[in-house]
Amino acid sequence: MLMAKKKTSSYIPMDSPIDRLHPMVKIYAIFCLGISALVCPTFILSYVLVIFLFIVAWKAKLFKKFAKFIIGFAIPITVMLLFIHGLYSPKNVTYIANFGFARLGLEGTMYAIKLVGGLLVFLGSFLLMTTTTHPGKLVTALIESGMNPKVGYLVLASLNIVPQMQRRMIIIKEAQMARGVEVEGKLLTRATAFIPLIGPLVMSSLVDVQERGMTLETRGFGAKGVKTTSYIEVVERPVDRLIKRLLVVFLAITVVASILARLIR
Amino acid sequence: MSVTKKRGFLYNIQAQFHTKALVLIPIAVGINLVGGTLASTLKLPLFLDMIGTIVSAALAGPWVAALVGFLTNVFLALVANPVYLPYSLVSIAVGLTTGFMVRAGLFKRWWGVAITWIAAVFVSVVFSSTITVLVFGGATGATGTSVLTATLIAAGNKLVKSVVASSFIENLIDRAIAFAIAYVLLKRIPKRFVSQYALAGLGEADDEED
Numbered sequence: 307m308l309m310a311k312k313k314t315s316s317y318i319p320m321d322s323p324i325d326r327l328h329p330m331v332k333i334y335a336i337f338c339l340g341i342s343a344l345v346c347p348t349f350i351l352s353y354v355l356v357i358f359l360f361i362v363a364w365k366a367k368l369f370k371k372f373a374k375f376i377i378g379f380a381i382p383i384t385v386m387l388l389f390i391h392g393l394y395s396p397k398n399v400t401y402i403a404n405f406g407f408a409r410l411g412l413e414g415t416m417y418a419i420k421l422v423g424g425l426l427v428f429l430g431s432f433l434l435m436t437t438t439t440h441p442g443k444l445v446t447a448l449i450e451s452g453m454n455p456k457v458g459y460l461v462l463a464s465l466n467i468v469p470q471m472q473r474r475m476i477i478i479k480e481a482q483m484a485r486g487v488e489v490e491g492k493l494l495t496r497a498t499a500f501i502p503l504i505g506p507l508v509m510s511s512l513v514d515v516q517e518r519g520m521t522l523e524t525r526g527f528g529a530k531g532v533k534t535t536s537y538i539e540v541v542e543r544p545v546d547r548l549i550k551r552l553l554v555v556f557l558a559i560t561v562v563a564s565i566l567a568r569l570i571r
Numbered sequence: 572m573s574v575t576k577k578r579g580f581l582y583n584i585q586a587q588f589h590t591k592a593l594v595l596i597p598i599a600v601g602i603n604l605v606g607g608t609l610a611s612t613l614k615l616p617l618f619l620d621m622i623g624t625i626v627s628a629a630l631a632g633p634w635v636a637a638l639v640g641f642l643t644n645v646f647l648a649l650v651a652n653p654v655y656l657p658y659s660l661v662s663i664a665v666g667l668t669t670g671f672m673v674r675a676g677l678f679k680r681w682w683g684v685a686i687t688w689i690a691a692v693f694v695s696v697v698f699s700s701t702i703t704v705l706v707f708g709g710a711t712g713a714t715g716t717s718v719l720t721a722t723l724i725a726a727g728n729k730l731v732k733s734v735v736a737s738s739f740i741e742n743l744i745d746r747a748i749a750f751a752i753a754y755v756l757l758k759r760i761p762k763r764f765v766s767q768y769a770l771a772g773l774g775e776a777d778d779e780e781d
Contacts, residue, residue, distance in 0.1 A: 316650055379654075386710035386717050394724045408725075421708045429653040436649050456593060463597035464642055465649075471601040475609065489613060496613040501752065503609055504602075508626065508756050511598045512764055518594040528590045 316436045324366035324438045328546040329447035331553075332435040336428065338553040342560040343427040347567055349416070351560070352423025359430045366438050375433055380426060387418035441465055442538045455534045471511060478506050584634045591767060592631040599623035599639040600646060606749075617745045624666050625753035629678055630760075630768045633670025640666040657706045661698040668694045678757070688750040695742045700735045709734055716741050 319325075339359075343352040356376070363372035391414035392398075398411020445458040482502050483489060489499045526532065602623030610619040620643065628636030640662025647655035668690050677683030703709060703720075709730050710717035716737045723733035 379652075383707070383710060386721055387708050389721050390709045390724050390730065394730075396729075418708065425707065432648070432653040432656070436653075441649070456588070460593065460596050460638070460642060461645070463594075464600045464646055467597045467601045468604050468646070471598075471605050472608065475605050493615070497615055497748075499613060500609065500615070500619070501755065504606060504622065504752065505756060505759070507605060508602055508622075509760070511602060512760060515591070515594050515598050516764070516767075518598075519591045522594060523590050527593075 316433075317440055318368065318371070318437050319440075320367045320438070322366045322368075322438070324362060324434070327438075327549070328540060328542050329435075329439050329444045330451060330542075331546045331549050332431075332439060334550050334553045336431045336435060338557040339431055340424070340428040342557050343424045345561055345564045347564055349420040349423045352420065352427050355427045356423065356430060359427070359434060363434060366434065368434070368437055371437065372430070372434065376426060376430055379429065380422060383425070384418065384422050387422060388415060391415070391418045440538075443540050446536050446538045447540045449534070449536070450540065471507065474510065475503070475507055479503055482506075587632045587634050592635045595627055595631055596635060596639055596642065599627035599636075600642045602626065603639070603643045604646065617748060619745065619749050619752070621662070621665060621746065621749045622753050622756070624662060625669055625750060626757060628666055628670040629673045629753070629757050630765065632674065633667045636666030636670045637663045638666075654707075654711055657702050658699060660702060661695055664694045664698045665691050678754070681754070684750055684754050688746055691750070692739070692742045692746050695746065696735060696738045699742070700731070700738045703734050703738065704731055 339355050343355055346352070360369070360372065360376075363369050388410075392410050393405075393408040393414070395411055395414030395417065397413045397417070398409075400412040401409040402412050402415070403410040442462065445453075445461055449455050449458045479489065482499075487499050487502050488495050489503075490496065522528075600623060603620045604623075606622045607618055607620035610617050621640075624636050624640045624643070627639045641659045644655045644659030644662050648659075669687055672678075672683075672687040672690060677687050703711065709724075710720055719737040719740070720733045723736055724730060728736075
């Protein structure tokens with residue numbers, strides 16, 4: 307079954323130094339590295355950062371998965387963007403290659419390379435954050451840094467409910483197939499099968515909403531002025547604080563350097 | 572004067588998030604995601620991952636629907652692919668549009684649903700094209716929409732025009748089916764359930780048609 311295999315989170319438990327980092331450090335890293343890659347006028351910094359992310363992935367014992375994502379994302383988007391901007395960008399004035407049907411322009415190519423670099427830094431660091439951070443710890447850390455605990459509940463409840471609903475979907479599908487609903491065949495047959503499958507799911511889920519609502523209310527979910535507690539503990543170690551400071555300093559240096567570079571030019 | 576007005580606006584938003592609306596949110600996110608999985612299991616060339624957003628917009632209002640849309644994309648970014656994260660703005664915008672149009676009473680009649688559908692397509696196209704052009708430079712990978720965009724550019728069209736055109740084709744059919752399914756489902760939800768959300772605009776027309 308295709309649906310049963312779906313995971314609820316991309317977190318892969320691994321005993322690695324990256325896994326042990328405080329979740330906020332990783333969120334700092336996404337923004338500091340990503341924004342540095344964006345503001346820097348050359349594309350070299352982005353690709354240096356991508357190499358750095360590869361080292362981090364290797365440290366996190368997730369090199370293979372990370373490489374698979376980066377390659378699977380980078381190759382199609384680079385080809386598409388080189389096609390769109392390299393060949394057809396209106397900014398192209400200098401041409402570096404001639405393919406007969408179109409010419410490859412330097413400006414569009416540079417734009418595509420820089421854009422892919424920035425995207426790889428942002429998406430790659432985000433992927434590393436999600437694969438090395440337990441969702442519960444991430445939400446607890448966010449609540450500690452000032453997020454509303456109810457929003458935290460919503461994120462975690464969604465992560466829990468979705469696999470439940472996917473299991474229920476399989477049951478409904480089997481029941482409807484027993485009634486004779488066809489889920490294979492022509493496009494129209496498959497399309498009309500959608501309603502008898504999603505309908506019972508929505509209705510039974512709404513019953514679930516009522517039960518959950520009552521259960522939460524009797525436990526004082528809506529109570530105001532109560533301190534919320536969590537079984538999940540996240541501690542900030544001195545090394546976490548150090549890395550956070552280094553990241554902010556790195557961002558500050560790149561921003562100042564790129565402003566200076568633009569002023570000189 | 573303006574301060575009290577602002578507080579009133581924020582209070583209005585906060586009032587939408589009572590416990591019953593809050594528990595509806597994860598379920599609606601689930602409906603969105605399962606709808607998407609189901610569409611791919613049935614090998615339909617559609618996403619159909621907005622049904623939960625539309626249902627929650629009709630039941631609990633625009634801001635709840637916006638949060639449903641946002642969390643759906645956060646979930647997809649966490650589980651499937653970080654590319655979904657910037658597109659959460661599209662889901663938020665569609666949730667808000669649908670919610671406000673339901674509140675204006677447009678879900679009482681089928682043509683009102685059609686107007687909401689057109690509005691949702693328009694909002695989706697504006698937001699998703701902006702994100703595709705500004706964040707991703709026009710293509711997000713080897714998807715059907717990106718290939719279509721590239722073909723249109725190769726045929727001599729401007730980048731923005733091509734992205735808008737392919738996004739429009741992608742959204743028009745998908746949103747139409749999503750709205751039709753959501754409308755059919757909403758008509759079948761027991762009134763006892765709808766009434767606890769006390770959102771005017773759904774119950775009355777039912778009485779006339781039943």
